[in-house]
Amino acid sequence: MKGMEAKLEKIYLDYNASTPLAPEVVEAMQPLLTDFYGNPSALHWAGRPVKELLFRARQQVADLLSCSAEEMILTSGGSEANNLALKGYYFQHQQKGTHIISSKMEHPAILNPLKFLERMGAKITLVDVDEHGMVSPDEIEAAITEETILITIMHANNEVGTIQPIAEIGKIAQKHGIAFHTDASQSAGKIPIDVNELNVDMLTIAGHKLYGPKGIGALYLRKGTVVEPLIHGAGHEFGVRAGTxxxxxxxGLGKACELAKKHVHSSKVKELTNYFWQQLKKEFDQRVVLNGHEEKRLPNTLNVSFVRKIGQDLLSAMPLLAASTGSACHSGRIDLSPVLKEMGVPENIGMGAIRFSLGRPTTKEEIDQVISWLKELI
Incomplete structure (x- = not known):
């Protein structure tokens, strides 16, 4: 492509998959590679300063979510936090009931633990979503039985960005005395989160989704909510997760959360995303379709379908662009994204889907370049 040859800089628009480390995060982590090597549980001179750093980091994470530091359980990432919430709550409370409610559009880090619990005797109900990928609180309430002990619904969908009515679902859960968990891995740092306003008992975040390091996440565990640990050992993480x-x-996570709290109200990324969508509509008119909710979606997420095109073919023809498509390719056959399938997106539209997810470093010039590449292809 001539456009590719003229501009050889790589463009990253896959921030929902992972984010680069913020420079401030790298700077905050640097001293721990050399100077702070003690065990935070040790009471001597080498352990005490490390314990203080750990406490400060936990507080920074808690501040992002408007909760107390004692309610934050540090984990190895979002997947472990989700597993701890679902399995931990089920194994601790299965004598009260075995029914769990979720949605058909959850991340595999929710759906696969639920499949595991089903093998352990749990009864799982997955509610439908509408054409925007939105869950109905009424359907969730209608699914509640005397056996229901837990509801888990993601805060925002990673693929189309649709933001779920979590606060409303939380009120329903409270009314029925049911624990409520939300996976906020994709929303934390992009939109404001207050665990009390959302009415949740448990909430998951992942470090690498908000300019922090991979391999670290956290589970907000409301005071009084009890889960069975997945990892047994000494009494780390308030007795919920063993291991130094x-x-x-x-x-790194703490610093990333501190930065996220400052950036979360910025309109820059949302304005760029809206500009991107307006330009796409201007250039391609009826040949491009928005997937997800027009307004109630993450400010950085733009999932669009190029009608009668194959999303992966378009991405392959733009090798300098990093973006993603939810469709899977198996032996030359392309399967429609499970998320778009649940939303009822027709195959001739869904196959052309590409998720562009913008980040803090994204520029208007990069968006214009991608538009230029797409114009050459379509």
Whole structure:
């Protein structure tokens, strides 16, 4: 492509998959590679300063979610936090009931633990979503039985960005005395989160989704909510997760959350995303379709379908662009993204889907370049 040859800089628009480390995060982590090597549980001179760093990091994470530091359980990432929430709550409370409610559009880090629990005797109900990928609170309430002990619904979908009515679902859960968990891995740092306003008992975040390091995440566990640990050993993480704390990554997560709190109200990324969508509509008119909710979606997420095109073919023809498509390719056959399938997106539209997810470093010039590449292809 001539456009590719003229501009050889790589463009990253896959921030929902992972984010680069913020420079401030790298700076905060650097001293722990050399100077702070003690065990945070040790009471001597080498352990005490590390314990202080760990406490500060936990507080920074808690501040992002408007909760107390004692309610934050540090984990190895979002997947472990989800597993701890679902399995931990089920194994601790299965004598009260075995029914769990979720949605058909959850991340595999929710759906696969639920499949595991089903083998352990749990009864799982997965509610439908509408054409925008939105869950109906009424359908969730209608699915509740006397056996229901837990509801888990993602805060925002990673593929189309649709933001779920979590606060409303939380009120329903409270009314029925049911624990409520939300996976906020994709929303934390992009939109404001207050665990009390959302009415949740458990909430998951992942470090590498908000400019922090990979291999670290956290589970908000409301005071009084009890889960069975997945990892048994000494009494780390308030007795919920054994194992010497990874202070290096915890400090990185803490700094990332501190930065996220400052950036979360910025309109820059949302304005760029809206500009991108307006330009796409201007150039391609009826040949491009928005997937997800027009307004109630993450400010950085733009999932669009190029009608009667194959999303992966378009991406392959733009090798300098990093973006993603939810469709899977198996032996030359392309399967429609499970998320778009649940939304009822027709195959001739869904196959052309590409998820562009913008980040803090994204520029208007990069968006214009991608538009230029797409114009050459379509």
């Amino acid at each position: 704390e990874n202070t290096l990554l915890a400090v």
